Amino acid sequence: MTQPDRRHRTGRAGLPARPDWDDGPAVDTVGPMATSDTVITDELAIEIARLGLVRESSDVATLHRVTQLAARAVTGCAGATSLRWSTGGAPEPLTVASSHPDLAELVDLQLARGEGPIFDAVRSRRPVSCDDALAETRWPGHVAAMLRRGVRCFTTTVHEYDQVLITLTVYGVVPGALDPRQQALASLLLAQGGAAVSNTHQFDDVHRTAVQLQQAVEARAVVDQAKGILMHALGCDAERAFAELRRISQTRHVKLTAIAQRIVSGQGLPDDPPPGRDEAERA
Structure with a gap:
């Protein structure tokens, strides 16, 4: 019009x-x-x-x-x-x-x-x-x-x-x-x-929930694969492998799922943070 x-x-x-x-x-x-x-x-x-x-x-x-x-x-x-x-x-x-x-x-x-x-x-x-x-x-x-x-x-x-x-x-x-x-x-x-x-x-609410559940399932699958790789590489059980994933995530300031994805895809782990970064952030 x-x-x-x-x-x-x-x-x-x-x-x-x-x-x-x-x-x-x-x-x-x-x-x-x-x-x-x-x-x-x-x-x-x-x-x-x-x-x-x-x-x-x-x-x-x-x-x-x-x-x-x-x-x-x-x-x-x-x-x-x-x-x-x-x-x-x-x-x-x-x-x-x-x-x-x-x-x-x-x-x-x-x-x-x-x-x-x-x-x-x-x-x-x-x-x-x-x-x-x-x-x-x-x-x-x-x-x-x-x-x-x-x-x-x-x-x-x-x-x-x-x-x-x-x-x-x-x-x-x-x-x-x-x-x-x-x-x-x-x-x-x-x-x-x-x-x-x-x-x-x-x-929209149902669709959003479904997407979130799907993402959670996919993330869980990637984490499980990464745990399996670490268990084989380190010769440890699943609990120790997950603890190692969590430690790497915290020290490198990268989400755990992102760490798992890098391990599964063979990209390797991200570099360690610059010296003093943790202290500066805590300050």
Whole structure:
């Protein structure tokens, strides 16, 4: 998407015209948009289900998919933003995703001030909405920024599960465009996105543990081989061979596994440290 025009533009009766970031169908800028009950098609159901799969490499990629799908699927939604938050203490954003640059600027404004509708939703763990920005009095500075970007209404939904706290804010370009009945769909998208983030973190933890175990097994195998070589060379038992490995590691300031690898590969032992090094380090 090309960078949108950031200038304040007005339509009829001085109201904001359709912003450049609104990719939706043309609508009348005066009066509320007609709404309907949520209809989940087979294609949409498949996309929502896929949100819960572990397929992204980062929270940003997952939340970006949530915002893109919300902008397409939620009736009256022209764009969306989604944030992952810390779950303890004061609200702290960990990840930010947006469907459009102008909406990302609205999020950045709230994060810079540490207040706004998204913060209110996170603190209360309840949805926060605005049907008409021109009639809104709760966030004067934020509302002015929304109007400059053509936003006339929004709804922020919160989802918390398994130490993952996520918000999804959907924006409309005409008053009342976001029917409350559409909140269920936004909540469903958010829940699936939260599940994907949680699953990704669990997968990362399991993968990290598996890698560490594999490295430990490989290191143990190398050490055992080095012990065998020393047992043959020194004519000693396994305990004495391991003690010798440990002594060499400590005196040469090289990890034991690295010493074992050098012995196994036939590279020989590293040189002794310069005289006085141990004393200097202890001093």
